[in-house]
Amino acid sequence: MVSSISKSESAGLPSGIKAPVQETLLTPRFYTTNFDAVAEMDLSGQQAELEAVVAELRADYNRHHFVRNQEFEQCWDNIDGETRKAFIDFLERSCTSEFSGFLLFKELSRKLKNRQPLLSEAFNLLARDEARHAGFLNKAMADFGLSLDLGYLTKNRTYTFFPPEWVIYTVYLSEKIGYWRYILVYRHLQQHPEHQIYPLFRYFENWCQDENRHGDFFKALLRSQPQLWNNWKARLWARFFLLTVFATHTMTVLERSTFYDSIGIDPQEYNKQVIDRTNETAKRAFPSILDTHHPEFFPRLERCAIANQKLAEISSNQRPAAIQFCQKLPLIAAIFWQLLRLYLLPSINAESSRTAIN
Numbered sequence: 001m002v003s004s005i006s007k008s009e010s011a012g013l014p015s016g017i018k019a020p021v022q023e024t025l026l027t028p029r030f031y032t033t034n035f036d037a038v039a040e041m042d043l044s045g046q047q048a049e050l051e052a053v054v055a056e057l058r059a060d061y062n063r064h065h066f067v068r069n070q071e072f073e074q075c076w077d078n079i080d081g082e083t084r085k086a087f088i089d090f091l092e093r094s095c096t097s098e099f100s101g102f103l104l105f106k107e108l109s110r111k112l113k114n115r116q117p118l119l120s121e122a123f124n125l126l127a128r129d130e131a132r133h134a135g136f137l138n139k140a141m142a143d144f145g146l147s148l149d150l151g152y153l154t155k156n157r158t159y160t161f162f163p164p165e166w167v168i169y170t171v172y173l174s175e176k177i178g179y180w181r182y183i184l185v186y187r188h189l190q191q192h193p194e195h196q197i198y199p200l201f202r203y204f205e206n207w208c209q210d211e212n213r214h215g216d217f218f219k220a221l222l223r224s225q226p227q228l229w230n231n232w233k234a235r236l237w238a239r240f241f242l243l244t245v246f247a248t249h250t251m252t253v254l255e256r257s258t259f260y261d262s263i264g265i266d267p268q269e270y271n272k273q274v275i276d277r278t279n280e281t282a283k284r285a286f287p288s289i290l291d292t293h294h295p296e297f298f299p300r301l302e303r304c305a306i307a308n309q310k311l312a313e314i315s316s317n318q319r320p321a322a323i324q325f326c327q328k329l330p331l332i333a334a335i336f337w338q339l340l341r342l343y344l345l346p347s348i349n350a351e352s353s354r355t356a357i358n
Helices: 035-039 044-059 081-112 117-142 150-156 164-191 199-223 232-255 257-262 267-282 297-316 321-343
Strands: 030-032 159-161
Touching (some): 030 081, 044 199, 117 199, 164 199, 164 232, 232 257, 257 267
16 A cells, blocks of 8 residues: 655645655655565576676766756746646656665665675666766756755655565666657657757756666566566566556656647657557567557557546545545546456567577
C-alpha cells in the first residue's frame, strides 16, 4: 500500500518548497531491496562486460555537462496557465524519479562495499549521476518559484520493497525508456526550435547517454543471472515488466498531454515511438518482448489511459469515499481486463533472434 503525505505533514514546509505530489500508481516510487541477496550474486558470467561498463561510468563523460548557462537567467512568467502547471508537474515527477534512483543506488553501494566491490563502485557512480540529474531538475523548478525538499522526501516518502530480480528488470527498463524519452524530445526540438520553450531540453542529448550507460550496466547484471533470462518463468516476468512499464508510460504521457502539446509533440505518436524503440532495445537483454505492432496493442493501452483519467476525475470530486470507491470499481476492472488481454497476446522470442549480446 502507498500512503500519501497529508496536509498536516506538509504544512510546515518553508515558503517556495513544493508539497510533494500525492502518491498514486503513476507517481515515482522509492524502493528498497534485499541487499544480502545482491551481495551473494555470482557475476562471473558477465564479469568482463560489467567491468567495461563500470570503466565508462568511471570516465564520467558528463562531469561538466550539468552547468546552467546564462540562458536560464531570465524571468519565466511567459510560461503560464496550463502549460506552466503541466511543465512543473513534469519537472517534479522527473526530479522525484531521479532522486529515488539516487537513494536506492547509494544504499546499495554502502551495503555492498565490503562484499561486492565492483557492484559497490558501480552503484556509487550511478548514484552520482542520478544526484546530478535530480539537482539540475530541482534548480529548474526554482526558476518557477518552487523546489522540492529532497531531505523531507527521504524521510517521509513510502518505501516499496522489491526483490533484487524485480529491481534489475524495472531499472533496466526505466533507464532505457528514459533514454528514448529524452532523445526523442531532443531530436524533435532540434528540428522545431520554435517549440524550445525552456533551455533544459538542450541538455537532453548528453543527458540521455547517462540513461543509456545505466541501462547497459543493468543489462549486463541481468545477463549475469541465468535465472532471469533462460527459463519460462523469466519469459513471463519479462512480459509482465514490459507491459507494466509501457502501460504506466502511456497513462503518464496522455495524462500530461498539455505538456507535450506545449512543445509541439503529439502525445500519442510520441508514446508509440518511445514504446516501440524501448521494446526493440529490450531484445538485447530480455528473453522475450512484446508484439507492439499487434493491432490490439496500442488501442488497449490507450483505453487503460482513458480509464485512468476518469479515475483521477472521480478522486477529485467531493463525493463520499464509499461512493467514489463504487464509481472506481468498474474502471479498475476495465484496466485490469485490458492489461490481461495484452499480456495474453503472443510475445516475441528475443533469444532466438539474438546472435550476440550487444
